[in-house]
Amino acid sequence: MAMAGRPMLHSRYYTSGEVAAHSTLGDLWLSYLGKVYDLSPLVEQFKGDILLKPILEAAGQDISHWFDEKTKDVRIEINQFTNCQRYHTPRGRFIHIPPPLPQSDWFNDFGQPWWQDPKYEVGFLSVKTRQIRIINTLTSQEQVIEVCSEETMNDILERYLAYNAHAASYTWKYNGEVLHMERTLAENGIEDEDETLDSLDMEPDDFRQSILLYFNDDLTEL
Template sequence: MDRPSYFTPAEVAAHNTAADLWVSFLGRVCDLTPLVEQHKGDDLLLPIMQCAGKDISSWFDPETKDVLRYVDPLTSCERYYTPRGRFVHVPPAGPRSDWATDIGPPWWRDGRYEVGLLSAKTRWIRVVNTLTSQEQKLQVCSEETLAEILQRYLRYNAHACSYTWKHGRATLDMSRTLSENNVLDEDHELQQLGLDPDLFSPAILLHFNDDLTEG
């Protein structure tokens, strides 16, 4: 079974227009562009539009995976908690003749909108091409394998598959993550020492396979 795609918060944030609208919540990343197109002109889109490209986990109960609820002190009835305003697929507080009840699963439960998962921890690495001495700094997801990180790097070097990836003297297993290859994430320790983790990004060395000077 194919692994899910992981995204950094910065990648989600890049999709922040009505024509290209992503959000993240409870670890999921969803492309709501089709929803926006379907409900174009509806005021119930406004809270979603205002949070385009952002994480909206605060809208949901992490246990039920549903929109947060509260008990209305005036009516003693349970209501959806939507401080930014009611949004698409959230029913009105009272009976309404213009509200369709057969909408199917609401968008936050509809897997068709999900494009991947939000990384629980991102990290920076330096990819150094030992053949050309070019260096590229990459923000990657800690859950990604080296093969998936290679796909991120292809935009900078289309021939990256022709290189052996190493950390120090150790050849990296491309089917494993950085941590599984003993490229440890030391951000927490560096912060405790008052050091900027960005200045101590681990270096991944690319050795060209056809370079006869390499053993």
């Protein structure tokens, strides 16, 4: 639990919506092969370079289809005219992709290509997100927030701080049971029922699981 004066630690799991929010020239994120990357420094480094165009067009999106899941490299195809291998870049050649023919101004001394460089990595893309209703029993206020299924209750608490800065001053319960804050929703017995409800033609919003917050009579600073 974060305390006063200490920075909060993000779980490092992100929703696709959170990635999509970073889609400008000065703040550009992408996701691929299950991870999330902040390419803003790369964009700044190559500002004005035509090879940035495919990356800018894909800002905030998942580009896993650009890559081979086994090799973690850009997909390879066979050129039908030369019968030689080349990178598959349907949106056009981009930064760190070699030219199709030898060029005197092409330098490959950049080290790792950006898609394999861990310095751009900021976290993981959630495999499945969930909508959870959180009810403050003291104020009767409630919010439905999107969370990552991989996150612990402490991570969800950090997300909820946007609505209640004293969220850590509450006991979190589900069906009358105190939740283990170091465990995920599923590990606390709050199963994801969206698929079941969908198969029964029942609207998930009408059966949203609710977490109840009970005030502890102290104002924990975060």
